[in-house]
Amino acid sequence: MSKIKKALERAKTQGFATERQMESQENETERAEQVAPPRYFQTRHVETSPEILKKNRIVSIDEDHPVTDQFKLLRTRILHRTRSSGHNTIQVSGFDSEEGKSMVSVNLAISMAKDTRQTTLLVDIDFRKPSIHKLLGLGNNIKGLKDYFENKLSLEEIFVSPNIDKLTVLPAGGRMPNAPEVIGSPRMESLVKELKERYPDRYIIFDSPGLNTCPDPLIFSEYVDSILLVARSDFTSQESIETVMNLVPRDKLLGTVLNDSKWSESMAYYYRY
Ligand SMILES: Nc1ncnc2c1ncn2[C@@H]1O[C@H](COP(=O)(O)OP(=O)(O)O)[C@@H](O)[C@H]1O
Ligand SMILES: [Mg+2]
Known part of the structure; x- marks a missing residue:
């Protein structure tokens, strides 16, 4: 049984996946062999405004902000735990909605891009409530993965380079009602594999919904x-x-960020070792 099918089986037992999704996955898996690896060459440049970033609590661009140091500490711990194993793909998720997942994803991505040793790619795979483009002020009509998966645009047309050094963004491009099928498709798996292997010294952060929501x-x-x-x-x-904690693959769990903690400036974190 494929890994994706296993995940769907687990989701199904939790009442998250339907028979239709399972069948669709089987059909997609049969077509897996025919999926060509994605290709990309150029990046759109979009200016971000410091005022919008500040308003959206994207503080990592500001070296003087007290929370910037906390994201640097988080970055250091993540780099320390992942570098030696060649792990460069990090999915940010959580429990429910409105916990600060997207805010943490963007701040962490910027903090990682500031570290001299690697570039960072930030990918919005929250097709329920896409928000990376909003947090970065990239405009409401920015194209993204939705257009790629609907075969309207090629991958090279949806990369965005905001004016933040060494950071590249793949926006979601909009909501998708068939998000589980798209995420479970061989095309998505092939995309992640390609992104991961193309530049081994690049970290990729995927902003995703909470595990209890979908x-x-x-x-x-x-x-x-x-x-x-x-x-x-x-x-x-x-x-x-x-x-x-009963759902998440424990072997992949880096740790949990405790956002909006009252006993710190704004964010605290703890780690499961
Ligand atoms: N530490 C914080 N202090 C105050 N507001 C916060 C904090 N973290 C997030 N928020 C606000 O909470 C809302 C949800 O944040 P968001 O990152 O979109 O959550 P999620 O991605 O988990 O749904 C946003 O309006 C965000 O500005
Ligand atoms: Mg979010």
């Missing part, structure tokens, strides 16, 4: 090396945490 992040977790969870202080429930 099957998408669990299906996607099959493709990545590691997963970072985001919980929100006085918000994420004990019940949600227990459910997710």
Whole structure:
């Protein structure tokens, strides 16, 4: 049984995946052999405004902001744990909605791009509530993965280079009602593999929905090396945490960021070793 099918089976037992999704996955798997690797060559440049970034709590661009140091610490710990194993794909997920997953994804991606040793690619795979383009102020009509998966644009046409050094972005491009099928498709698996292998010294951060909200992040977790969870202080429930801890592939779990903690400036983190 394929890894994606196994994830769908697990999602199904949790009531997240339907028979139709399972069948669709089987058909897609049969076509897997025919999927050509994606190709890309050029990047669109889009200016980001410091005011918009600040308003959206994207603080990592500002060396003087107290939370920037916390993201640097998070970056250092992640690099320390992943570099020696060649793990360069990190999925940011969490428990429910509105926990700060996208805010953490963008700040972490910028912080990683600032580290001299690697470039960073930030990918929005939240097709329920795409928000990376909003947080970075890239404009509401920016094209992205939706257009790629609907065969309207090629991959080389959807990369965005904001004016943040060494950071490249792949926006979601919009909501997709068939998100589980798209995420579970061989084309998505092939895309992640290509992104991962093309530049081994590049880190790729995928911003995904919470594991308790839909099957998408669990299906996607099959493709990545590691997963970072985001919980929100006085918000994420004990019940949600227990459910997710039974779902998430533990061997891939890097740790959990505790966002909006009252006992720190704005964000704290702890790690499971
Ligand atoms: N530490 C924080 N302090 C205050 N507001 C925050 C904090 N983290 C996130 N938010 C706000 O909470 C909302 C949800 O954040 P977001 O990153 O979109 O969450 P998610 O991706 O988990 O749905 C946004 O309006 C964001 O600005
Ligand atoms: Mg989000």
